[in-house]
Amino acid sequence: MSMGAYLRRYWQLYALIALPLAYFIIFKYGPMYGIQIAFKDFNFFQGIGGSEWIGFEAFREVFGMRDFYITLRNTLMLNFLDLLVSFPAPLILAIMLYEMKVVWFKKLSQTILYIPHFISWVIIGGIVLQVFGTQSGMINNLLASFGIEAIPFLTDKYNWLVTYLIVGVWQSAGWGTIIYLAALTGINKELFEAAGIDGAGRFRKIWHITLPGLKPTIVVLLIMNLGHMVSIGFERPYIIGNMAVREFSDVLSTFVYRIGLESGQYTLATVVGLFQAVVGLIFVLGSNYISKKLTDESIL
Amino acid sequence: MSNGKQRSAKFRKPMKTALVLALASMTLLAACSSKSDKGADGGANGAGERVTLKVEVFDRGNSPAGATITDNYLTNYVQESFGNPNNIKVEYVPVPRSEEVEKLNVLMASGGNVPDIVFTYDPNTFHRYAKQGGLLDVGPLLDEHAPNLKAFLGEEVLQYGVYEGTQFAIPAKRSNVGKYASFIREDWLEKLGMPVPTTTDELYETLKAFKEKDPGETGGQVIPFGMTIASAQYEPLIWSFIKPTTEEEAFTLTQQLGSNDYPTLLPGFKDALQFMNKLYNEGLISKDFALDKDKKKMGEDIANGKIGFYSEDDVNPFYDNGSLDTLQTNIPGANLKPIDVFQNSEGKYAKPMYAPNGMYIMIPKSSDRAVEAIKYLEWMASEDHLFHMQNGVEGENYTLEGDIPVAIENPSEEALNRMFNSGDMAIISNGKQLGSMEKNLEARALQFPKPFYDQVQEAQRIANTDTFAPIVLDRPIEAQTKYGTTLLEKFNEMIVATTMAKPEQFESTYEKMLNDYMKSGGQAILDERTALYKELNG
Numbered sequence: 001m002s003m004g005a006y007l008r009r010y011w012q013l014y015a016l017i018a019l020p021l022a023y024f025i026i027f028k029y030g031p032m033y034g035i036q037i038a039f040k041d042f043n044f045f046q047g048i049g050g051s052e053w054i055g056f057e058a059f060r061e062v063f064g065m066r067d068f069y070i071t072l073r074n075t076l077m078l079n080f081l082d083l084l085v086s087f088p089a090p091l092i093l094a095i096m097l098y099e100m101k102v103v104w105f106k107k108l109s110q111t112i113l114y115i116p117h118f119i120s121w122v123i124i125g126g127i128v129l130q131v132f133g134t135q136s137g138m139i140n141n142l143l144a145s146f147g148i149e150a151i152p153f154l155t156d157k158y159n160w161l162v163t164y165l166i167v168g169v170w171q172s173a174g175w176g177t178i179i180y181l182a183a184l185t186g187i188n189k190e191l192f193e194a195a196g197i198d199g200a201g202r203f204r205k206i207w208h209i210t211l212p213g214l215k216p217t218i219v220v221l222l223i224m225n226l227g228h229m230v231s232i233g234f235e236r237p238y239i240i241g242n243m244a245v246r247e248f249s250d251v252l253s254t255f256v257y258r259i260g261l262e263s264g265q266y267t268l269a270t271v272v273g274l275f276q277a278v279v280g281l282i283f284v285l286g287s288n289y290i291s292k293k294l295t296d297e298s299i300l
Numbered sequence: 301m302s303n304g305k306q307r308s309a310k311f312r313k314p315m316k317t318a319l320v321l322a323l324a325s326m327t328l329l330a331a332c333s334s335k336s337d338k339g340a341d342g343g344a345n346g347a348g349e350r351v352t353l354k355v356e357v358f359d360r361g362n363s364p365a366g367a368t369i370t371d372n373y374l375t376n377y378v379q380e381s382f383g384n385p386n387n388i389k390v391e392y393v394p395v396p397r398s399e400e401v402e403k404l405n406v407l408m409a410s411g412g413n414v415p416d417i418v419f420t421y422d423p424n425t426f427h428r429y430a431k432q433g434g435l436l437d438v439g440p441l442l443d444e445h446a447p448n449l450k451a452f453l454g455e456e457v458l459q460y461g462v463y464e465g466t467q468f469a470i471p472a473k474r475s476n477v478g479k480y481a482s483f484i485r486e487d488w489l490e491k492l493g494m495p496v497p498t499t500t501d502e503l504y505e506t507l508k509a510f511k512e513k514d515p516g517e518t519g520g521q522v523i524p525f526g527m528t529i530a531s532a533q534y535e536p537l538i539w540s541f542i543k544p545t546t547e548e549e550a551f552t553l554t555q556q557l558g559s560n561d562y563p564t565l566l567p568g569f570k571d572a573l574q575f576m577n578k579l580y581n582e583g584l585i586s587k588d589f590a591l592d593k594d595k596k597k598m599g600e601d602i603a604n605g606k607i608g609f610y611s612e613d614d615v616n617p618f619y620d621n622g623s624l625d626t627l628q629t630n631i632p633g634a635n636l637k638p639i640d641v642f643q644n645s646e647g648k649y650a651k652p653m654y655a656p657n658g659m660y661i662m663i664p665k666s667s668d669r670a671v672e673a674i675k676y677l678e679w680m681a682s683e684d685h686l687f688h689m690q691n692g693v694e695g696e697n698y699t700l701e702g703d704i705p706v707a708i709e710n711p712s713e714e715a716l717n718r719m720f721n722s723g724d725m726a727i728i729s730n731g732k733q734l735g736s737m738e739k740n741l742e743a744r745a746l747q748f749p750k751p752f753y754d755q756v757q758e759a760q761r762i763a764n765t766d767t768f769a770p771i772v773l774d775r776p777i778e779a780q781t782k783y784g785t786t787l788l789e790k791f792n793e794m795i796v797a798t799t800m801a802k803p804e805q806f807e808s809t810y811e812k813m814l815n816d817y818m819k820s821g822g823q824a825i826l827d828e829r830t831a832l833y834k835e836l837n838g
Contacts (some may be wrong), residue, residue, distance in 0.1 A: 045408070154591060262401060
């Protein structure tokens with residue numbers, strides 16, 4: 001088939017891929033040009049091209065900052081705890097939803113579980129304050145009416161960690177079930193029937209059929225999650241965090257916001273960004289490699 | 301085998317085509333955007349052709365119906381009175397008030413679409429721009445085009461816009477330098493038969509009585525002392541604990557973070573924190589004060605009658621529908637009395653005041669419309685333009701009593717909407733300017749609802765009592781520019797952590813926080829200020 005004929009025949013496919021491709025080129029590859037800011041004494045008014053090269057000086061400065069290590073530790077800690085709590089949650093929820101036989105109740109539960117995903121963190125921040133506040137939060141008001149002393153959910157750093165994780169699960173778990181539910185539809189129903197005839201109960205079926213069926217999905221998601229270990233969203237820690245728990249809530253993204261956008265030190269902010277990207281890549285490749293060795297599942 | 305090879309060869313070619321296509325579409329997009337950029341720039345500077353002057357404006361999201369922040373009564377007034385006669389199209393570039401520095405940084409870094417007039421309240425941002433060579437030397441332009449503006453601002457105010465010998469900014473002039481007053485629930489005092497406290501010790505006793513006797517009948521919800529982590533709430537308390545210092549100590553130990561001076565290293569600061577710690581642990585301030593960055597929660601608590609005492613920007617409680625207004629609607633008979641109570645070791649109610657300048661108005665070096673920009677500011681300072689922008693239309697917005705404009709009590713909707721952005725449009729002045737401080741204060745008091753007039757006057761008097769000015773540095777301290785934002789957060793964190801610590805852990809918490817503060821830039825500022833002091837004083 002000639003080139004012309006080939007294109008004529010399949011042009012729709014190329015038209016389809018052109019937009020995502022353009023997206024990646026414009027928004028993911030294009031900005032990489034800006035990485036050089038990390039190696040330059042960036043001056044607003046001279047632009048990227050006009051600023052002076054300084055080699056690794058900015059890296060030395062960032063790696064000498066106390067806040068960098070504190071925020072790095074907090075980022076890893078929050079992400080790791082989140083992985084422990086928020087990663088299994090959608091999986092468990094998905095299996096529970098899958099096991100539900102009453103259709104209307106299943107649909108209703110799904111919708112209710114999805115809703116938090118669509119609420120902005122700013123709103124969630126307000127809700128959290130109303131519910132968990134020490135002086136006049138809902139829970140503490142309730143406790144007070146039973147004569148129990150108020151619990152500082154938001155201002156004690158360890159309590160805050162728990163609040164942070166719970167809010168995270170509440171916000172994301174329902175949405176996270178979608179991928180698992182999609183994967184579950186791919187499992188052959190006959191397997192369940194056969195297992196039933198062989199006398200397997202519900203938990204046996206989950207253990208031997210559902211979970212193995214989900215294994216590839218779980219591994220892919222886990223690898224992708226590990227890749228994000230050093231990067232953390234800005235809104236959740238910034239909004240749920242506060243001055244009293246800054247020791248835990250100050251993370252790399254808020255650090256970058258502070259030194260970059262607020263103090264105008266774009267060079268330092270870029271260094272941190274580049275550091276996150278490089279470590280993220282190492283994590284992804286590393287976990288991919290290990291997973292390939294151990295389970296034969298991988299994304300590359 | 302050969303089949304597979306063929307296919308992959310075939311595949312590669314279309315792949316290339318696709319890539320070329322994608323690249324082509326990208327260039328097309330880029331071409332489009334650069335084209336529209338040019339269009340926004342306005343005409344070339346040909347003789348007699350209309351030019352565009354771009355001016356930053358704060359957007360508080362409070363535009364009334366029918367107006368926008370870039371198209372309203374005042375922008376039209378500017379266009380008609382200044383723009384049209386000079387053949388200039390004045391275009392406003394909105395920047396959200398709450399993120400002025402962040403957005404301005406992005407605007408400046410974006411290069412192409414920077415306004416010709418930008419401004420900020422943050423001296424460090426001004427210093428950074430000046431240091432990076434992004435600002436125009438406005439000295440010669442002021443001399444040539446702006447006699448009225450120079451006369452209006454005066455030498456002292458203009459000094460604040462000088463960076464290393466060059467006039468890189470035009471500071472706005474402040475009409476009133478008073479900052480803080482404190483307020484107490486007068487009706488609670490009367491109910492308990494207690495006198496108005498006049499010292500910190502008396503205040504402590506009063507707060508305890510508020511807590512124990514709950515005169516507001518809040519059902520145990522009383523918050524005797526309203527506190528947040530905004531400076532207006534903690535500064536009056538903290539500064540009253542600072543001990544008398546020599547001029548050298550004040551110069552070297554003060555830390556300027558953002559636009560304010562902070563007493564982190566001054567003797568007495570620790571005592572202030574210890575007092576806060578005591579108040580907190582005895583339940584006299586809100587357990588959630590650390591969560592209240594924007595005073596929202598405190599505002600609610602005041603309006604609901606839970607708070608007995610607090611410090612605030614002097615006239616803040618007295619606005620129409622403000623704290624006191626709402627409080628009196630919710631609780632008839634409630635009243636807030638302005639008081640001065642935090643007494644220092646010398647018996648003075650020491651508190652900071654503002655520098656005589658307001659925000660820093662700057663012209664980027666890249667601007668093609670510098671002359672027009674200066675002419676705009678000069679226009680504002682000339683004739684009665686500033687007066688008109690600040691007071692509106694006589695008979696509709698105000699009436700003159702003597703030479704002081706008094707706001708009309710029930711202005712029409714139209715008249716009211718006219719002035720919604722008055723403060724943000726009249727950029728050369730911070731507050732109403734009527735020629736003298738007394739008149740300025742009088743005019744300010746008259747802006748408030750009539751029943752609160754006496755309280756406003758009293759609060760303003762307190763705000764201007766025993767004040768001390770920010771320390772003027774002849775040269776910018778580089779470490780302050782660099783670490784200011786970080787240290788300001790650490791400072792607030794230090795207040796929160798030491799206040800909320802258990803009494804027996806206060807000492808160790810303080811040590812830990814101070815250590816962190818010093819290592820994060822506090823030491824660098826101290827060193828630089830000490831060196832500068834030695835240099836200036838031999």
